[in-house]
Amino acid sequence: MTYSVSRDEASAPFFEAAAAGRLLIRRCPVCGTAYAPHTARCPDSNDALIWQTATGSGFLVSWAVGHSDPLDPVLASPDGNSYIFGLVELREGPWLQVPLVGVAPSHLRPGMELTVLFVRPGGEEAIPVFTPV
Amino acid sequence: MTSRSNSAGAIAPEVDSALSRVAIAGLGITETGKVYSRSAADFAAQAVRLAVDDAGLTLGDLDGLLFSNGASGGVDFRLARELGLRDLRLMSQVAVAGATAICQVQYAALAVAAGLATTVVCVHADAPLTGPGASSGDVYQNRWRSRGPVGFGALAFASGARSPNAGYALAARRHMERYGTTSEQLGAIAVGQRQWASRNPRAQFREPITLTDHQRSRWVVEPLHLLDCCMVSNGAVAVIVTAAERASSLRQPPVHLWGTAQSHPGYSMASGCDFGLVSGAADAGPRAMAMAGISPADVDVCELYDCYTYTAMLTLEDYGFCAKGEGGPFAASGALAPGGALPTNTGGGQLSGYYLWGMTPLAEAIIQARGQGGERQVDRHDVVVVSGNGGVLDHHATLVLSPLARS
Numbered sequence A: 001m002t003y004s005v006s007r008d009e010a011s012a013p014f015f016e017a018a019a020a021g022r023l024l025i026r027r028c029p030v031c032g033t034a035y036a037p038h039t040a041r042c043p044d045s046n047d048a049l050i051w052q053t054a055t056g057s058g059f060l061v062s063w064a065v066g067h068s069d070p071l072d073p074v075l076a077s078p079d080g081n082s083y084i085f086g087l088v089e090l091r092e093g094p095w096l097q098v099p100l101v102g103v104a105p106s107h108l109r110p111g112m113e114l115t116v117l118f119v120r121p122g123g124e125e126a127i128p129v130f131t132p133v
Numbered sequence B: 001m002t003s004r005s006n007s008a009g010a011i012a013p014e015v016d017s018a019l020s021r022v023a024i025a026g027l028g029i030t031e032t033g034k035v036y037s038r039s040a041a042d043f044a045a046q047a048v049r050l051a052v053d054d055a056g057l058t059l060g061d062l063d064g065l066l067f068s069n070g071a072s073g074g075v076d077f078r079l080a081r082e083l084g085l086r087d088l089r090l091m092s093q094v095a096v097a098g099a100t101a102i103c104q105v106q107y108a109a110l111a112v113a114a115g116l117a118t119t120v121v122c123v124h125a126d127a128p129l130t131g132p133g134a135s136s137g138d139v140y141q142n143r144w145r146s147r148g149p150v151g152f153g154a155l156a157f158a159s160g161a162r163s164p165n166a167g168y169a170l171a172a173r174r175h176m177e178r179y180g181t182t183s184e185q186l187g188a189i190a191v192g193q194r195q196w197a198s199r200n201p202r203a204q205f206r207e208p209i210t211l212t213d214h215q216r217s218r219w220v221v222e223p224l225h226l227l228d229c230c231m232v233s234n235g236a237v238a239v240i241v242t243a244a245e246r247a248s249s250l251r252q253p254p255v256h257l258w259g260t261a262q263s264h265p266g267y268s269m270a271s272g273c274d275f276g277l278v279s280g281a282a283d284a285g286p287r288a289m290a291m292a293g294i295s296p297a298d299v300d301v302c303e304l305y306d307c308y309t310y311t312a313m314l315t316l317e318d319y320g321f322c323a324k325g326e327g328g329p330f331a332a333s334g335a336l337a338p339g340g341a342l343p344t345n346t347g348g349g350q351l352s353g354y355y356l357w358g359m360t361p362l363a364e365a366i367i368q369a370r371g372q373g374g375e376r377q378v379d380r381h382d383v384v385v386v387s388g389n390g391g392v393l394d395h396h397a398t399l400v401l402s403p404l405a406r407s
Helices: A012-019 B013-019 B040-055 B078-083 B097-114 B136-145 B151-159 B164-179 B183-197 B211-216 B281-292 B309-319 B327-332 B349-353 B359-370
Strands: A024-027 A050-053 A057-066 A083-090 A095-100 A113-119 A127-132 B022-029 B064-069 B090-093 B119-126 B219-221 B235-243 B255-263 B301-303 B384-390 B395-402
Touching: A012 A024, A012 A050, A057 A095, A057 B164, A057 B219, A083 B164, A095 B151, A127 B151, B013 B097, B022 B040, B022 B097, B022 B359, B040 B078, B040 B119, B040 B235, B064 B078, B064 B097, B097 B119, B097 B235, B097 B255, B097 B359, B097 B384, B097 B395, B164 B219, B164 B309, B164 B327, B183 B211, B183 B309, B183 B327, B183 B349, B235 B359, B255 B281, B255 B359, B281 B309, B281 B384, B281 B395, B301 B359, B309 B327, B309 B384, B349 B359, B359 B384, B359 B395
Parallel strands: A095 A127, B064 B090, B064 B119, B301 B384
Antiparallel strands: A024 A050, A057 A083, A057 A113, A083 A095, A113 A127, B022 B235, B022 B255, B119 B235, B255 B395, B384 B395
């Protein structure tokens, strides 16, 4: 079975930007706090959040390794038999849980600097993945 | 974020006093494990009947029903009709995942203390295993998969979040990197609990295991080995909450409620977040123990929610049984296993006993407090601490129980 990601109404701007190689996050226009892309309203002020292009750089908070086939070969770790996913803290503050590519599990360290790439599982919507700088 | 004053958590003295006069009077546990061809509703009804019999009550004595579901769903308000319950004064579903069972007891106790009801049964049932060959992983993976790879949820799914295992693996790895916690230390929890399970006729896994077995068991999601993870079971547990004075005249020794608290931290999952390092246990545990008038040094037995070895380890730290970051060495010291200083998960827990969410630790706590643990009974059991944990460390509840009335 081929795996692919599809957009819905709430996520359409995010995937539209991802297709163009930009990582969108949200920001509160009132307090300025940055939030992960799925957040619609500021938890503190209840204001509607605005989209903002993130720098796409961050660092590794934690990770885990799945020892089975990834959903798509583009998400496989270098050994091909596993896939890695992690919690990445964006420079702007929010965490994203994302696939980590281009790195072996034994090389991962907390605080490791990462940058975003975009891949298209199943040839469909582009999604952000992170790789060491 | 605006922070609330801690004084908001202080319980009014009259409520505290009323809660201290509430007890658990009945416990019903159905057959558990790979028991097929029965619905969750069927298990639930049987557990309630067993709990009523255990207490020396009749179904007609019940005037409150708090029910909860596991992965399969299937238990609802029709349970009252199935059981022929009449003139109930309290009924609700409680649903905060693994924290549910303690929350059920907490609400039942509040209802009894407030006079809303006199005799409340709390029941949890699950029947996700449909037949031989249905794996535990499938139960939870399929439940998540049904959401489909659409929208923002698809991003986490694509990353590997295809079951709760993923979130706990991330949490455990963070703790390991921060504090040096090792897989072998977590393995000591699995090995110790299997020793307890070997003394529990009800436990699903009773064959002894070694640390080598733990290390050689397959990765579920690294850093979690198979033997770090709980099983999935069919079955049901029910407990009956009533006034302590009344419980004293019933069939079983009363198990008194000394303290209880909930905590749902709401991780920001952003800069500064302590996900993986601290859970709601650090908030609920000390408050429940303060209500009970005890400190960790007073605790005789722990029954901790152990969806993973890591969860039990983290709860030990957060409850203050050891310093933050010392949970791994503490577990590896043998303190939790039979003969150790802090007997923990004495029925084998969810790793080796059976998995009925928060009812697994709660049921074993009642058994130990009563002194009915048979071969696995702990000598000193005056203060029993129970934990519940749900989501990926999102929900926590603590209960302090005792065979003695709170002084």
